[in-house]
Every structure is written in C-alpha cells, then in structure tokens.
Amino acid sequence: MKIEIHKEAISLHLHRSEAIWLLNTFRCLQQSYETPIERLTDQERSYWKGSLLDPHASSSQLKNESEALELERLIWKGDRLKIVNRWLDQFNDFNPKQEFEFKFLKEEADALLQITNDRRLLLAANHQIREEDMHHDLEKLHQNPKAEALFEIDFLAFVQSAVIHSLEYEPE
Amino acid sequence: MHGASGLTQPYHDIKLLFMSETEIYGATITTPDLQTENLSSFDQGWSVLVWNDPINLMDYVVYVFQKVLHMNRSQATKHMMEVHQQGKSLVAHENREKAEHLVHQLQSYGLTATLQGL
Secondary structure: OEEEEOOOEEEEEEOHHHHHHHHHHHHHHHHHHHOOHHHOOHHHHHHHHOOOEOOOOOOOOOHHHHHHHHHHHHHHHHHHHHHHHHHHHHHHHOOOOOOEEEEEEHHHHHHHHHHHHHHHHHHHHHOOOOHHHHHOOHHHOOOOHHHHHHHHHHHHHHHHHHHHHHOOOOOO | OOOOOOOOOOOOOOEEEEEOOOOEEEEEOOOHHHHHOOOOHHHHOEEEEEEOOOOOOHHHHHHHHHHHHOOOHHHHHHHHHHHHHHOEEEEEEEOHHHHHHHHHHHHHOOOEEEEEEO
C-alpha cells in the first residue's frame, strides 16, 4: 500500500489483494450496519449495546444514561452505514486484476478509523479473539475462520497506522 | 457527533487529571462559565476510565486521547501506557454530564471507556 497525501484528501493506493480485503471489510460492515440489532449475533448485539459503567457497577445505576448511550450507538450504526455505502461506490469500477486507489477526504479520516475499528472489534468479538491470539505468527496459522479474522484485524491495523501517520503530514 | 447527551457547547473546558507516583495534580483549561457554575457535589465527582483491551492499537489509542481529550502527545502516550500496563487509566474527572459526553466520544472510537462516580 502506498499513501498519497493531497491538500484535502488522502489516497490509499492498494495492491489487488489489499483492495479485495478492504472491499470485503466494507461489504461485511455494510451488512452488519444494516442488520437490525435483534438479528445480529449475541456478540455483535453486545458490541452495539455498549456499556456506560464498568462490569462491577450496579446495573440499576444511571439507567437512563445507559439507555441514552445505547440509542446513540445505534445512531452511529446508521450514520456509518451511509458512509460505507458511499465508499463502496468507489469500488464500482474495481478490477481485481489491477491496483486500486481508495480516496477519502481528510475530514472523513476519523470516520475511516472508527469504521475500520468497528470491523476489528466485531471480528474479535465474533471469533473470541483474546490477548494471546494477537501475538500470533501469521505464517504458522492454519486456514480457518479465526486465522482469516486475525489476518483482517492485522491488515486493518496497518491501514489505521498509515492513516494516523499521514494525518501528521501536510503536503507542500 | 450526534448525541443524546445534551451537551451543545464546544468542548473546550476539559479538566484532566494527570497522576504521578505520589500526587494528583490538575491541568485545567477553564472557561468563565465553568468557574461560575454552581455545581452540586453529585455533579462534580465523576471519573472517566479507559480499560485495556487486546485489539485497539497503541498508536490509535494515543490518537484518540489527543483528539477527544485534547491531551498533548506526551500526556496521551502516558495514559495509553497506563492502560496497557495497569489495565486502566483515569483520563478525566468532570461533572456527570461532561464525563458522560466524554465516555460517548471515546466509545465512538471503539475504546472501552466507562463512567465512575466518586
């Protein structure tokens, strides 16, 4: 992946396989964002519900505030669906045999970070990925859904790091 | 950010607590409104905690602390390391409404942030 920093936008020049990963990420998120919360997996439902208080606090504390957080998290879900749909439009002309340029406005950088982080956290929740799994040797992993999840989590970490560092530079 | 928190003012008056080994000292950017506000003790004692998790990147957490809590890079890195090594970090101490708003913002980036009354 190469990054091109414009005055108001950032381009990710992706190799074919990277573009396929990012397309898959956006498609999976699109599906997750548009699925009503009651039809999500238990792990995903729990993720979108969130928690205002730590697990040791009484559940009766701040009931209204906890419900407000839950509502707000559902609003993020809807907002992020609109953004992902727009970004997926960029892939309409995607040719899997060629490199691909994914371009977003700098003002959308935080949305990209939040959205890619949703995917990382949802993958971790769905595959019950723990601390020890994150210290894996990717080359030694066998082909299975958990290994694929770890690959995607790593790839999106790479994208996040690149975006964060690119925000520190101003083009001349 | 959309929200149910009801906070409509730009958030320039964050009061952060930075903990050293033996003392707690505050670095406060205070607006006149906050100085004259007559807050009850209930409203004053709410902490924002960020908890460790295995997924979020260190660089990402530093970025979010800078963005949401307006920490400088050094402060943000210190709190990130506290989360990483001690399992949690107290990143802000505010009245309930503002602490709640910060928890919402931190969670919007996927950080495990919670509210704790003192």
